Every structure is written in structure tokens, then in C-alpha cells.
Amino acid sequence: MKVRLEFRGGAELLVNGVTQHTLDLDDNNNKWTVARLLTWIRDNLIQERPELFLQGESVRPGILVLINDTDWELLGELDYQLVENDNVLFISTLHGG
Amino acid sequence: MKVRLEFRGGAELLVNGVTQHTLDLDDNNNKWTVARLLTWIRDNLIQERPELFLQGESVRPGILVLINDTDWELLGELDYQLVENDNVLFISTLHGG
Amino acid sequence: PDKHQHPLNHREVARYSRQLILPEFGPEGQRKLSSTSVLIVGCGGLGCPAAIYLAAAGVGRLGLIDYDTVELNNLHRQILHTEGRVGVAKAVSVALSVKALNSHVELVPYEVALTSQVALIIISKYDIVLDCTDNVATRYLLNDACVLGNKPLVSGSALRYEGQLTVYHHNGGPCFRCLHPKPPPPETVTNCSDGGVLGVVPGMIGCLQALEAIKLASGLGTPLSQKLLLFDALQGTFRTVKLRGGKSDCEVCGETPTITKLIDYEQFCGAAATDKEKGVQLL
Amino acid sequence: PDKHQHPLNHREVARYSRQLILPEFGPEGQRKLSSTSVLIVGCGGLGCPAAIYLAAAGVGRLGLIDYDTVELNNLHRQILHTEGRVGVAKAVSVALSVKALNSHVELVPYEVALTSQVALIIISKYDIVLDCTDNVATRYLLNDACVLGNKPLVSGSALRYEGQLTVYHHNGGPCFRCLHPKPPPPETVTNCSDGGVLGVVPGMIGCLQALEAIKLASGLGTPLSQKLLLFDALQGTFRTVKLRGGKSDCEVCGETPTITKLIDYEQFCGAAATDKEKGVQLL
Ligand SMILES: [Zn+2]
Numbered sequence: 001m002k003v004r005l006e007f008r009g010g011a012e013l014l015v016n017g018v019t020q021h022t023l024d025l026d027d028n029n030n031k032w033t034v035a036r037l038l039t040w041i042r043d044n045l046i047q048e049r050p051e052l053f054l055q056g057e058s059v060r061p062g063i064l065v066l067i068n069d070t071d072w073e074l075l076g077e078l079d080y081q082l083v084e085n086d087n088v089l090f091i092s093t094l095h096g097g
Numbered sequence: 098m099k100v101r102l103e104f105r106g107g108a109e110l111l112v113n114g115v116t117q118h119t120l121d122l123d124d125n126n127n128k129w130t131v132a133r134l135l136t137w138i139r140d141n142l143i144q145e146r147p148e149l150f151l152q153g154e155s156v157r158p159g160i161l162v163l164i165n166d167t168d169w170e171l172l173g174e175l176d177y178q179l180v181e182n183d184n185v186l187f188i189s190t191l192h193g194g
Numbered sequence: 195p196d197k198h199q200h201p202l203n204h205r206e207v208a209r210y211s212r213q214l215i216l217p218e219f220g221p222e223g224q225r226k227l228s229s230t231s232v233l234i235v236g237c238g239g240l241g242c243p244a245a246i247y248l249a250a251a252g253v254g255r256l257g258l259i260d261y262d263t264v265e266l267n268n269l270h271r272q273i274l275h276t277e278g279r280v281g282v283a284k285a286v287s288v289a290l291s292v293k294a295l296n297s298h299v300e301l302v303p304y305e306v307a308l309t310s311q312v313a314l315i316i317i318s319k320y321d322i323v324l325d326c327t328d329n330v331a332t333r334y335l336l337n338d339a340c341v342l343g344n345k346p347l348v349s350g351s352a353l354r355y356e357g358q359l360t361v362y363h364h365n366g367g368p369c370f371r372c373l374h375p376k377p378p379p380p381e382t383v384t385n386c387s388d389g390g391v392l393g394v395v396p397g398m399i400g401c402l403q404a405l406e407a408i409k410l411a412s413g414l415g416t417p418l419s420q421k422l423l424l425f426d427a428l429q430g431t432f433r434t435v436k437l438r439g440g441k442s443d444c445e446v447c448g449e450t451p452t453i454t455k456l457i458d459y460e461q462f463c464g465a466a467a468t469d470k471e472k473g474v475q476l477l
Numbered sequence: 478p479d480k481h482q483h484p485l486n487h488r489e490v491a492r493y494s495r496q497l498i499l500p501e502f503g504p505e506g507q508r509k510l511s512s513t514s515v516l517i518v519g520c521g522g523l524g525c526p527a528a529i530y531l532a533a534a535g536v537g538r539l540g541l542i543d544y545d546t547v548e549l550n551n552l553h554r555q556i557l558h559t560e561g562r563v564g565v566a567k568a569v570s571v572a573l574s575v576k577a578l579n580s581h582v583e584l585v586p587y588e589v590a591l592t593s594q595v596a597l598i599i600i601s602k603y604d605i606v607l608d609c610t611d612n613v614a615t616r617y618l619l620n621d622a623c624v625l626g627n628k629p630l631v632s633g634s635a636l637r638y639e640g641q642l643t644v645y646h647h648n649g650g651p652c653f654r655c656l657h658p659k660p661p662p663p664e665t666v667t668n669c670s671d672g673g674v675l676g677v678v679p680g681m682i683g684c685l686q687a688l689e690a691i692k693l694a695s696g697l698g699t700p701l702s703q704k705l706l707l708f709d710a711l712q713g714t715f716r717t718v719k720l721r722g723g724k725s726d727c728e729v730c731g732e733t734p735t736i737t738k739l740i741d742y743e744q745f746c747g748a749a750a751t752d753k754e755k756g757v758q759l760l
């Protein structure tokens with residue numbers, strides 16, 4: 001199952017500065033929830049200081065998660081089940097002006 | 098066959114100021130090329146002065162045609178065959194500053 | 195007398211003629227705009243373009259808050275200041291530039307930091323508030339003050355090559371706290387002093403803040419409520435994402451709010467309300 | 478000596494520090510920008526924001542062309558002019574405002590109409606050209622001059638609540654004539670004087686023109702070539718559409734061009750090179 005990840009607003013600094021990632025997730029046995037994806041990202045993409053991405057089970061305060069350009073809060077957050085071609089955007093909220 | 102039309106940049110003034118139109122085109126007998134669509138628009142949507150939309154077989158100079166956000170020149174122009182859910186945008190080029 | 199009803203005078207017709215002929219705007223839009231007051235918090239990279247375009251369009255009253263003074267390193271993006279005004283209060287400097295363009299806008303510069311002590315009093319005098327600030331603590335403060343004072347908050351931000359824009363607390367949309375109930379860890383927050391910013395990025399976002407304020411004031415178009423605009427200058431792309439609505443359990447705008455007066459936001463965020471230094475861990 | 482190689486002086490480091498810390502920009506980007514010259518054609522709604530953000534960022538030389546003088550009805554969108562400069566040449570007025578922000582930019586105001594007689598000579602002195610004009614005849618003239626002089630043309634336009642932006646004649650992309658081999662019927666062309674414009678719309682597009690010029694000058698990011706950005710202020714939406722490449726049969730940029738020197742563009746378009754009156758049928 002192909003899924004696209006994007007990191008913006010500074011969140012890309014957690015994944016080596018790479019803003020776009022295309023994953024091919026093995027979905028033969030288990031469904032991929034966003035919760036499972038977050039753990040996968042922490043274990044496979046985050047270079048250092050994983051606590052700046054995940055805190056407990058969820059993303060740390062200040063990062064918004066958008067699934068196909070829609071706030072994950074409208075889609076079930078951690079329980080949302082990913083489907084083919086989903087786009088998951090992690091964006092740090094900016095504060096500069 | 099559902100097709101969406103959009104008119105922008107002033108081109109909407111040719112169709113009563115309505116920027117978005119959803120058409121349900123009967124495609125049982127004949128294919129819908131853009132050429133056929135243009136004639137249909139002239140006969141059905143244009144209120145007055147059709148020469149400000151069509152000149153000869155094509156749109157008048159100054160209007161760009163974008164099919165699914167791509168210049169129709171890359172898609173065969175008048176010969177392009179419409180498919181379900183196509184979006185056709187007619188945009189007047191602006192000159193103000 | 196209802197200020198919306200006053201006929202436009204000769205000067206206004208002459209000055210705003212290019213707006214007045216816009217069918218959806220017209221004299222009614224101009225009257226609404228001239229009877230609207232807008233508070234701009236932060237007279238820097240976002241506040242400069244926002245202030246000048248709101249004044250140009252003919253907003254009635256413009257409040258300008260900034261505690262800071264103009265520095266040379268501001269001038270790459272803060273376009274209403276000048277070399278000759280280095281050292282001058284930013285609120286005053288912006289007021290001077292705005293006044294030269296449109297002397298008919300009432301200008302109220304505030305050379306103060308927005309604190310929990312003064313925020314509600316100042317905000318109560320305005321119809322619309324623009325968040326043009328540069329730090330997390332002030333953003334929470336301004337959000338809570340706008341919810342408590344029931345004003346729409348047009349929030350812009352910019353860093354490096356990216357910008358963000360949304361309208362909070364408007365028409366059932368979320369407030370900043372609905373999206374971010376907890377502040378970010380201070381070490382994850384970068385300001386323009388530390389991270390840098392391409393000047394035209396706050397330029398774009400500040401223009402869009404002025405636009406959203408004009409739309410709110412005149413009733414024109416669709417405000418960017420419950421939506422977040424993301425701007426990427428390097429790619430030249432814009433993207434609008436859909437946000438949650440106002441949350442019923444939000445601590446400030448929810449059904450049973452626990453925040454009913456302003457708190458200590460530097461303590462809440464563990465970071466100072468300034469862009470001068472890296473946020474300090476106060477907790 | 479290669480101007481790209483000069484070390485930044487103390488003043489430059491201080492003034493541009495917030496850009497210099499941007500990793501992809503840095504001292505190299507600043508040096509490239511300071512050795513780049515940009516010609517802004519039209520000192521109105523588009524030219525004002527474009528000029529001030531280019532100057533703020535530290536472009537080396539800025540040419541400013543406008544034959545017109547400041548009028549009161551310009552001030553709702555032309556933010557570098559002032560009430561006190563009504564009647565002053567727009568090119569001079571913009572230069573005054575820009576100089577106050579950054580006295581280190583070389584400013585060259587041209588109080589002339591861009592005509593076929595002078596266009597190639599002026600354009601030859603610049604690296605990048607911004608089309609901030611307001612009429613079809615000048616847009617064709619500027620396009621042809623940029624193709625003949627081989628300069629990228631950052632073209633912006635705005636009317637009512639909409640704006641458009643693209644980069645012509647760059648990196649295999651089309652020129653204006655590739656898209657529009659024939660001029661529009663004069664009666665279909667509306668200018669800002671007749672159709673009106675919300676001031677912040679050219680504000681946005683002018684900022685984006687400055688951004689595209691900075692990207693071209695510094696090699697940063699992806700220029701908006703072979704793409705057209707459409708901005709709708711009422712909806713707050715942006716849309717980028719894909720354009721054709723340069724056409725091999727284009728009359729000016731094609732393989733066997735028939736336009737090898739500038740022509741009479743008012744005659745070609747059947748419209749005057751001014752926004753003062755409705756295009757007149759000359760043919
Ligand atoms: Zn809330």
C-alpha cells in the first residue's frame with residue numbers, strides 16, 4: 001500500500017530535511033492505523049530526539065496532522081485507517097512574523 | 098457524463114457571471130470533443146455576443162483553456178475527448194496592474 | 195447616527211474610486227470598511243504590509259502595537275520602516291508611513307508589550323485583531339484575549355521560506371487553543387531571528403491578513419475560517435487544508451471554559467514573549 | 478573582478494542577517510542578489526510592492542519605469558506613493574520611498590513611456606524584467622523586447638478580485654506570444670480604471686513578482702516558468718496550472734521568428750498603451 005508522507009514548517013528537520021517520502025507499507029496482515037504509522041516513523045525515519053516528534057502515543061504539541069489535506073481530528077486521529085494513496089502531512093505551526 | 102466548467106478572469110461575464118457550471122452531457126451516441134463542447138457552450142450558456150467567446154471554431158484570442166489544470170494545447174486542443182469528471186477552465190488573461 | 199449610512203464625501207469617492215466600482219464592494223463596502231477598527235499586534239514583517247494595505251483601502255481606525263524599536267536588521271522585511279528611523283518605536287514608525295499614504299485613517303500607536311494586564315482593554319476597542327507577532331506566548335495571549343473579547347483573530351506567521359494563515363474564532367471555526375491545547379516544547383520553536391526568513395514571505399502573508407480583515411469588515415467573499423493556508427515560497431505553491439471546528443471541550447472557547455481571564459503566558463509556554471532570544475525554559 | 482566573489486561587508490552582514498542565516502540562501506545568495514539588476518516596468522499597484530521587497534532584500538540595481546504621475550485614486554493600492562507626492566512622477570516617487578528603506582540599492586528612475594524606440598536599449602542594461610504594466614500593447618512590447626534581449630520576464634497582472642502570475646521566456650517555457658499569438662479584441666480588455674481592483678490583489682501579485690525575481694537571481698527554488706498562478710481573493714484560493722512549453726512556431730521566440738525587431742504595438746493590439754481610457758479601435 002503506497003502512502004505519501006510530507007513534513008513541513010520545520011518538521012522536516014526531524015527527518016533529515018526531506019520533505020516528501022513515499023512509503024510502500026506491507027498491509028497483508030495488519031491494518032495500518034495512524035497510530036501504527038507514527039510508531040513506524042519514529043523507528044524508521046526519525047534520526048534523533050524522537051520525543052520532538054512523538055510524545056506518548058501521539059505527535060508532540062505544535063505539530064498538526066493533515067490526512068489528504070484534512071485535519072486528522074475530523075478523521076479519527078490515531079484510529080484512522082490508512083488506505084492506498086493517502087497523503088499524510090505533518091506540519092509544524094510557525095510563530096515568526 | 099459529468100463535466101465541470103469554470104469561467105474566470107472576466108470570462109464569467111459571458112455566462113451571466115456564473116463561475117462554475119456542472120454539466121451532464123449525453124454521451125450515448127457521440128464522443129464529446131472540446132470542439133463540440135465549445136459549440137454547446139455557445140448555443141446554451143452564452144447570453145449575448147457569442148463572438149466574444151468563439152471565433153471560428155476556437156475560443157477568441159485572450160482566453161486560455163485549461164483541462165484539469167493543464168493547458169489544452171498539451172492535450173490536443175479542439176480534438177481532446179472529454180471523459181467523466183473532467184474540469185474545463187476558461188480564463189481571460191488579465192492585463193491590469 | 196449609523197456610521198454605515200453616511201454618504202461618501204467627495205474626497206472618499208475620488209480616493210477610493212477603483213474600489214467603489216467593484217460591484218460586490220461598492221459604496222456600501224467602503225462605508226463598512228471606514229466604520230471598522232482593526233488592531234495590528236506586531237509592527238514587523240507581517241504588520242507592515244498588513245497596516246499599509248488596510249490603510250490604503252480606507253479602514254476607519256488602525257491600532258498599532260509594538261514595544262520594540264526599529265533595528266537595521268529589520269529592514270530586509272519590515273518595509274514601512276526606514277534607515278532614518280532606526281531606534282524609533284516601531285509602532286510610531288509604521289504610523290508615520292501609513293499617515294503619509296492616507297491621512298484620513300485614525301492611527302493609534304501603542305508603544306507597549308501586549309501583556310495580560312492590558313490586552314483585554316486594548317482589544318475591546320477594536321472590531322478585528324491581526325496577530326502579526328513573533329512568539330508563542332503572545333500568540334496564546336492574543337488568542338485567549340480575542341475569545342474572551344469575542345473578536346475574530348486573523349493569524350499570520352512566517353519563517354524561512356514558509357508562511358501560514360488562518361482566521362481564528364470566527365463563525366464556528368476553531369481558536370488557536372482548539373488546535374493547540376498544549377504549547378510546543380520551547381526548544382522546538384524557532385523565530386525569525388534564529389531561523390531567518392525571506393522578507394517577501396511575511397510580505398505575502400501580511401497582505402493576505404489585510405485581505406482577510408477587509409473581507410471580514412465588508413462581508414465580501416469567504417473568510418479563511420476553519421481552513422489553514424500554507425505557503426511555500428521555494429516551490430511557489432499554496433495549499434489550503436481543512437481544520438476542525440471549534441472544540442466543545444476547548445479550555446477557552448469551549449462550552450465550559452476553564453480559562454475565563456488571561457493567565458501568565460510566558461509561564462504557560464515556558465518561553466519569553468519576545469523574539470530577541472531563544473525561548474528560555476522558565477518552568 | 479567577479480562581483481559574485483566580493484566578501485560581504487559589515488553593513489551588509491548586519492542588514493541582511495535574517496536572510497544570511499537561511500541555509501539555502503546564505504552569503505552566496507546575497508552576493509548574487511547584490512550583483513543582479515532588475516527592471517520594473519510600471520510603478521503602480523504591482524510595481525510598488527515588487528520594488529520595495531526587492532530593494533529590502535538587497536538587489537543591486539533597480540530600474541523603475543513609469544511615464545505617469547501620482548494621482549489620488551492610485552493611493553488605494555499603490556502603497557509607495559504618498560498624499561504629498563500627488564502630481565510627482567511615479568518612478569521618482571517609488572525611488573524616494575525605496576531609498577529611504579535601503580540607500581545602498583542603485584536606483585534608476587525612468588520617467589518615460591516604454592516604447593519600441595527605447596525598450597531594447599533600456600532592457601539590455603538589466604538581468605531580469607518585471608512586467609507590472611496595465612495594458613495589452615505594453616505587455617506585447619515588453620514580451621517581444623525580453624525575447625529579443627533574452628531576459629526572463631516576470632509577468633504579473635491584477636483586476637477586480639483576481640490576480641495572475643507567470644515567468645515568461647525562461648528555461649524552455651513559453652513567452653506571452655506563445656500563449657497569445659493574437660491580441661484580444663480591444664473591447665474584451667478591461668483595465669483597473671474601468672473594472673476596478675481590490676488594492677491588496679496587486680499587492681499579493683507584486684510580492685510574488687519580487688519573490689520570483691529573487692529566486693531567478695539567487696538560483697533558489699523553482700521559478701514559475703511554464704506554470705500560471707491564479708489567485709482568487711474572494712475565495713482566498715490559489716491555483717497553479719500547467720502551460721505549454723515555448724512553441725517552435727512562435728513568431729518571436731520560435732525557430733524561425735518573423736518578429737526580429739520591435740513593431741507598433743498600439744496598432745497590433747488596436748488599443749492605446751495606457752490605462753487612462755478604454756482601448757480605442759485604431760485599426
Ligand atoms: Zn478554542
Ligand SMILES: [Zn+2]
Binds near residue numbers: 651656724731
Ligand atoms: Zn514565444
